[in-house]
Amino acid sequence: MVRFTSAALPSALQLRTEMDRLVSSLFSDGAGSVTAKAASPVGFPPLNLWEEESRYVAEAELPGVHADDLEISVLGREVAIKGRRTSALGQDGAEPQGNWISRERGEGEFERRIRLPLEVDAEQIEANLTNGVLTLALPKAHSALPRQIKVNAVD
Amino acid sequence: MSDQVLQTQSASAANRDTEQAAPESVAHRRNHFYRPTADVVEYPDAFRVLLDMPGAKTDDVEIQVAEGVLHVTARIDSRQEPGKKFLLREYGVADYRRSFQVGDQIEVQHITADYAEGVLSLHLPKVAAVQPRKIPVNVG
Numbered sequence: 001m002v003r004f005t006s007a008a009l010p011s012a013l014q015l016r017t018e019m020d021r022l023v024s025s026l027f028s029d030g031a032g033s034v035t036a037k038a039a040s041p042v043g044f045p046p047l048n049l050w051e052e053e054s055r056y057v058a059e060a061e062l063p064g065v066h067a068d069d070l071e072i073s074v075l076g077r078e079v080a081i082k083g084r085r086t087s088a089l090g091q092d093g094a095e096p097q098g099n100w101i102s103r104e105r106g107e108g109e110f111e112r113r114i115r116l117p118l119e120v121d122a123e124q125i126e127a128n129l130t131n132g133v134l135t136l137a138l139p140k141a142h143s144a145l146p147r148q149i150k151v152n153a154v155d
Numbered sequence: 156m157s158d159q160v161l162q163t164q165s166a167s168a169a170n171r172d173t174e175q176a177a178p179e180s181v182a183h184r185r186n187h188f189y190r191p192t193a194d195v196v197e198y199p200d201a202f203r204v205l206l207d208m209p210g211a212k213t214d215d216v217e218i219q220v221a222e223g224v225l226h227v228t229a230r231i232d233s234r235q236e237p238g239k240k241f242l243l244r245e246y247g248v249a250d251y252r253r254s255f256q257v258g259d260q261i262e263v264q265h266i267t268a269d270y271a272e273g274v275l276s277l278h279l280p281k282v283a284a285v286q287p288r289k290i291p292v293n294v295g
Contacts, residue, residue, distance in 0.1 A: 034187075035188075035189065037246055046245035048234075048245060048246060049241065049243035050239045050240055063207040101196065104192040133209050
């Protein structure tokens with residue numbers, strides 16, 4: 001019988017940081033650095049949020065999260081992003097049980113709440129999940145937009 | 156995508172560098188890459204690797220095997236133009252790069268990959284010699 005031993009495996013497929021570094025220098029003429037994305041100290045998912053004239057845009061990286069497993073809610077100035085990610089490996093009953101060699105990708109439930117400087121129009125919010133990037137377009141509420149007051153001249 | 160590209164490293168690097176138009180983004184890309192987080196699971200007949208690479212486009216993901224090393228790279232369009240008025244800036248956006256050493260046990264010609272929902276999934280079949288073999292027992 002040919003027995004499969006896992007002792008032989010480390011050489012079969014290795015995750016090596018030194019290799020990353022070596023390769024990065026090969027690829028980029030020695031000018032590149034390769035780092036992992038830092039975990040956000042304030043919660044998951046990390047957010048980029050920017051302000052435009054009439055709206056805010058929030059963006060989060062959520063690779064492997066299905067749109068169905070994502071719940072966005074807005075109340076006044078508060079935006080909540082809730083969801084969960086399940087592993088695509090090893091949990092599916094149809095797939096044979098495998099051995100984890102390396103496990104870095106997180107899974108489970110997450111929730112993040114942020115408070116915007118101004119109220120947004122909950123009816124007009126658009127959420128888009130493309131290639132694992134969630135983009136939320138949050139139009140400022142009408143009452144929050146600057147309004148020009150016409151000055152009537154009285155002679 | 157489900158193809159495996161065998162190219163020389165230098166040729167690919169040269170293409171990358173001349174493709175870029177905006178000098179600022181080239182400078183940025185040259186200086187910094189993100190290493191995607193990865194899960195690796197081993198099955199009797201293959202390895203599966205999942206890499207988080209949000210924001211890539213299928214056509215911009217490149218997989219190469221050269222001299223026993225599997226290279227995964229993806230070019231990412233910058234979504235952080237200068238001039239944006241950021242209120243929160245908790246993560247960066249740049250190209251991805253990661254390498255894995257693949258031994259003789261991997262059938263390099265039959266590596267397949269697909270990219271969906273920001274996750275690159277690699278299937279690395281083992282060569283027959285290292286797969287478990289079922290020996291039929293003859294009933295005498």
